Each structure stands twice: as C-alpha cells, then as structure tokens.
Amino acid sequence: MRNQAKRLLSLGMGEIAAGMILVWVFLMLGTYWDLGTAGVSALSFLVFLLMQGGTYWLIRYRSLKNHAAIDPSLIMLFGGLRKLNRLLGVVILIAIAGFFENSADLTFAALLYLFALLEYVNYYEFRLSYGVSGFNVFELRRQGLRRSSLNRLLGSRRRL
Numbered sequence: 001m002r003n004q005a006k007r008l009l010s011l012g013m014g015e016i017a018a019g020m021i022l023v024w025v026f027l028m029l030g031t032y033w034d035l036g037t038a039g040v041s042a043l044s045f046l047v048f049l050l051m052q053g054g055t056y057w058l059i060r061y062r063s064l065k066n067h068a069a070i071d072p073s074l075i076m077l078f079g080g081l082r083k084l085n086r087l088l089g090v091v092i093l094i095a096i097a098g099f100f101e102n103s104a105d106l107t108f109a110a111l112l113y114l115f116a117l118l119e120y121v122n123y124y125e126f127r128l129s130y131g132v133s134g135f136n137v138f139e140l141r142r143q144g145l146r147r148s149s150l151n152r153l154l155g156s157r158r159r160l
Contacts (some may be wrong), residue, residue: 008061013054019046019050035101043093045092048085053122096113127147
C-alpha cells in the first residue's frame, strides 16, 4: 500500500507540475514565437485536463491514506467534467481553426490539442501507459486496451 500511495502522490503532483511548467514555458516563449489565440486556447484546454488528472490522483491518494471511499459527489463532479471536456474539445477545435493568427500559432495549437486529446483519453477512457517504462508495445498487445482508473470509477457510479 505504501508504494501505491507514493505512486498516486507522484502522479498527482506530476500532472499538476506539468500544467504549471507548460504555462511557464508558454509565458517565456509565447511572445518569441508570436503565438496567439489558437495556441492559448489549446494550452488552456490541456492545462485544464492536466489539473483534472492531478486532482483525481490526489483524491485517490487521500482516499487510500484515509482508508475511505471516494465521496460520491466527487465522482459526480468528474462525470460532469467528462461531459464538459467533450464539449470543450469541439469548441477549442473550432477556435483553433477559426482564430489562428499565423502558422506558428496553428502548429503550436495543433500539437497542444493533440496532447490534450491524448490526456483526455488517458484519464477518461483508456489507460495509455503499459509496462514499467510507461509505454511498452508488447505489453499493450498482450493485454489490449484497458479502461482507465477514472473510467472504471465513473462506471461504478452508474451501477449505484
């Protein structure tokens, strides 16, 4: 249990740190690369998702440390966020296509949007990391795609 708690804490803090670092990098390089509305939109979506992931892992950590179930209201909150993320995904894609200011802005936005989609899938749909290294193709082929931890939690809420 100690190793699992340590891993959950590491995942939570890592996701939140990644979001903060992305914002910092954007602030440092955004003017240099002349990034605009599309890049900011995609970055905002990605950071929003990273904060959700970090928060989820920290909630799981607290639940494990306190030997308590996750509060049903938090499960409902993440169910609502899942729906909101799907809507935001469409809105952000339209914003990127309609409001990019130059090719650097469009390229940066497209890359961040792709990263955000992968994070969404990893949190809310399927686990994308397999094996000790984080991504082992042979392990993935052997086990197949598995539902993410949050997906399983949201599925258990539907059965309540």
